[in-house]
Amino acid sequence: MRTIIVTVLFLLLSFSYSLSKEDDEETLSKIKALEIELSSFESKSTEIPTEEVNKASKWIEEAKKSFNSGRPGFTQIILEKASYQVDYLNALIEESRVKKGVEEKKEFLKKTRSQTEELKAINAEVEAEINEFEDK
Amino acid sequence: MRIFILFIVTLTLASAPKAATPIKDIMSAYDLLEDAKREGGETYAPDVMKEARFFYEQAERELKNGNDERAEEFRLISEIRSKTAISISRKKTYENELQVIKSQIDETNAIKKNYEVELRKNVTRLEEIKEKLAISQDRMLSSALDTLEKASERINAAKDVSAEDFNPQALDEARQTYSMAEENLTLGEYQKSIELGEKAIALAEMAYEQSKTKFELRSGILDKVSRIYGAKIQHVKDVVKVNLHGVFAPSGTTILFDAFPSLDALAGVLAGYSNLPVTIEGYGTEQKSEEENIKLGETQAETVKNYLVSKGISPQRFKVMSVGLGVKEGVNEDSRIEVIIHLFELSNT
Numbered sequence: 194m195r196t197i198i199v200t201v202l203f204l205l206l207s208f209s210y211s212l213s214k215e216d217d218e219e220t221l222s223k224i225k226a227l228e229i230e231l232s233s234f235e236s237k238s239t240e241i242p243t244e245e246v247n248k249a250s251k252w253i254e255e256a257k258k259s260f261n262s263g264r265p266g267f268t269q270i271i272l273e274k275a276s277y278q279v280d281y282l283n284a285l286i287e288e289s290r291v292k293k294g295v296e297e298k299k300e301f302l303k304k305t306r307s308q309t310e311e312l313k314a315i316n317a318e319v320e321a322e323i324n325e326f327e328d329k
Numbered sequence: 330m331r332i333f334i335l336f337i338v339t340l341t342l343a344s345a346p347k348a349a350t351p352i353k354d355i356m357s358a359y360d361l362l363e364d365a366k367r368e369g370g371e372t373y374a375p376d377v378m379k380e381a382r383f384f385y386e387q388a389e390r391e392l393k394n395g396n397d398e399r400a401e402e403f404r405l406i407s408e409i410r411s412k413t414a415i416s417i418s419r420k421k422t423y424e425n426e427l428q429v430i431k432s433q434i435d436e437t438n439a440i441k442k443n444y445e446v447e448l449r450k451n452v453t454r455l456e457e458i459k460e461k462l463a464i465s466q467d468r469m470l471s472s473a474l475d476t477l478e479k480a481s482e483r484i485n486a487a488k489d490v491s492a493e494d495f496n497p498q499a500l501d502e503a504r505q506t507y508s509m510a511e512e513n514l515t516l517g518e519y520q521k522s523i524e525l526g527e528k529a530i531a532l533a534e535m536a537y538e539q540s541k542t543k544f545e546l547r548s549g550i551l552d553k554v555s556r557i558y559g560a561k562i563q564h565v566k567d568v569v570k571v572n573l574h575g576v577f578a579p580s581g582t583t584i585l586f587d588a589f590p591s592l593d594a595l596a597g598v599l600a601g602y603s604n605l606p607v608t609i610e611g612y613g614t615e616q617k618s619e620e621e622n623i624k625l626g627e628t629q630a631e632t633v634k635n636y637l638v639s640k641g642i643s644p645q646r647f648k649v650m651s652v653g654l655g656v657k658e659g660v661n662e663d664s665r666i667e668v669i670i671h672l673f674e675l676s677n678t
Contacts, residue, residue: 270402277409284416291423298430305437312444319451326458 626651
């Protein structure tokens with residue numbers, strides 16, 4: 194009986210160990226992916242507030258520490274938080290991109306309006322000259 | 330496996346030291362949720378808003394259960410999602426603004442294009458007008474030059490018929506007008522130049538027409554009188570002067586025999602121009618006094634007149650006078666008869 198119990202416990206532990214090893218690899222790969230994505234922000238945009246990038250960076254580091262301390266559950270939550278932060282940074286980049294587009298288009302509209310006014314004025318001058326000649 | 334992980338996470342959180350999460354921090358997550366709503370999160374990022382609310386509720390629940398650390402994590406995640414929703418909403422607002430601006434750009438571009446088309450059309454029209462005007466100016470210049478050339482010809486024609494003698498005023502006026510026309514041509518005032526040129530032509534033609542008859546008359550008379558033997562011919566303006574020497578002996582009053590052919594020839598010329606008045610002037614000699622010369626001149630002039638009348642010339646045409654001592658232009662030409670033929674016609678009365 195004792196042998197049976199020991200065997201079952203051993204099997205359970207072995208199964209649990211193999212599951213835990215699989216999860217560890219997944220967590221590490223998530224951390225790696227977030228690190229890569231975060232590093233891309235640093236070169237991608239200067240529009241994002243540094244403190245927000247730093248937060249993500251800090252949380253990834255925290256997740257790493259937590260992982261090394263053998264706290265997988267807490268690591269998952271911190272990773273989820275860091276992942277949402279990265280998502281937020283992406284949203285900020287998109288917002289900034291569209292905002293920039295708006296500013297560029299506004300500038301373009303202003304320039305086009307100015308050119309239109311200029312054309313209008315030149316046209317009026319030409320018409321006045323035509324009228325002057327026709328009056329002669 | 331997930332159950333196992335959740336189990337591990339729950340265990341970890343439960344074993345973690347409890348950090349104090351003040352109510353005001355939870356309220357900050359609530360405030361951000363409200364901000365996200367105001368920014369239009371429910372419309373533009375409903376899924377993200379749902380997550381933000383979910384994590385906020387989780388945070389509240391965990392706080393009630395005394396799980397401060399979990400509450401703090403859920404609060405942070407809720408805030409991140411709210412901020413993400415705000416950012417997405419702002420992006421959507423910018424996109425909407427972008428659409429409005431794009432339509433304004435399209436509208437402005439359409440107006441601009443219209444002005445461009447209109448301007449191109451007007452510039453072409455202006456160039457055509459300028460071209461026509463240049464052609465017109467060229468024509469005007471050419472016309473002005475032609476008019477001036479014609480005026481010059483007419484003035485020369487008037488000069489050729491001695492308009493200076495017969496109608497000097499009209500000729501002078503024509504010349505002055507011609508000069509003004511030339512000045513206007515230099516200034517580019519072609520129309521004015523043409524008008525003045527035409528006026529100069531009219532004046533020159535008038536001078537020509539009025540002079541031509543007298544010129545022809547004078548030319549005819551000159552041609553004829555120049556054939557009279559011994560006669561010296563002169564013409565001044567509208568008179569022809571025929572000077573005859575040796576008609577009388579120096580102090581005599583009888584026509585010399587040799588003078589008859591000349592007087593006959595003169596009578597022939599005068600007969601050909603029956604309407605022209607004639608003045609006969611007698612000149613004296615140095616050998617006599619002034620008083621005697623006056624008398625002598627008168628007698629001699631009268632004698633010539635009578636002779637010419639005897640040859641059929643009307644006495645009404647004549648006027649006789651004595652000049653006295655015949656000194657003319659510094660040359661002493663004494664004892665001579667000057668017959669002056671006037672080119673204006675006698676009036677019938």
